[in-house]
Amino acid sequence: MENFTNSILLPEKLPEIDAKTFNPLDKKYLKLTFIRMAVFFVVLVGGFISFIFISEGNIPKTPLIIISSVLAVLLIFSIVYTFLSFPRKGYLVREKDISFQRGLITYKLTTVPFNRIQHVEVNQGVLAKLFALSSLKLFTAGGNASDLSIHGLPRDVALNLKAFLSEKISEHE
Known part of the structure; x- marks a missing residue:
């Protein structure tokens, strides 16, 4: 019968994975991601504008301003997040x-x-x-x-x- 060993490995002795050794994704993928995002927001804004036309202006201004602001913030956040997170992939x-x-x-x-x-x-x-x-x-x-x-x-x-x-x-x- 073989001798079974189960030695202790200390965390400081484990091999490290250096973030600098990772291969980056192709920069064209960032462009592709922005195109997908643009298509999504165009459809979303188009649906919002269609809803406004269908309602024939019966929507109070406050909800319109809030929804428009939320869409704008969402778009800006998505662009910034995508741009900043891309180099980390x-x-x-x-x-x-x-x-x-x-x-x-x-x-x-x-x-x-x-x-x-x-x-x-x-x-x-x-x-x-x-x-x-x-x-x-x-x-x-x-x-x-x-x-x-x-x-x-x-x-x-x-x-x-x-x-x-x-x-x-x-x-x-």
Whole structure:
């Protein structure tokens, strides 16, 4: 029978993940995000304006001013948040895992070990196709949703990562 060991690992002895080593997302993804945001707000404002016309001006001015102000603040907050949070997004591929970091107000780091990945997908939406960008989605055991999604990758990078990860998956089978 083998000798079982379960040594104590002190937090200061654990390897660190340096935020500077993460690969940034393609800058075209920021433009794509702003285009999506603009489409959303155009539809939202268009619906608001349609509601005003349908009501034939029977809405008091105070609610109109409040709703307009809320929409303006929402738009400004979305633009500022997206712009400031974009540089904090990135991915990192190491020997045994892949990580993705994001967040401005709250920070989130997701790491998936290669031996847990069961399926890898590369997706490309209509707008992303115009910018030659793709999303890489990693699935682990259980559930229908991806466990890690990295949006804003150049198409060739996403395909190379998929091929690399697929090779790593086959090593662990």
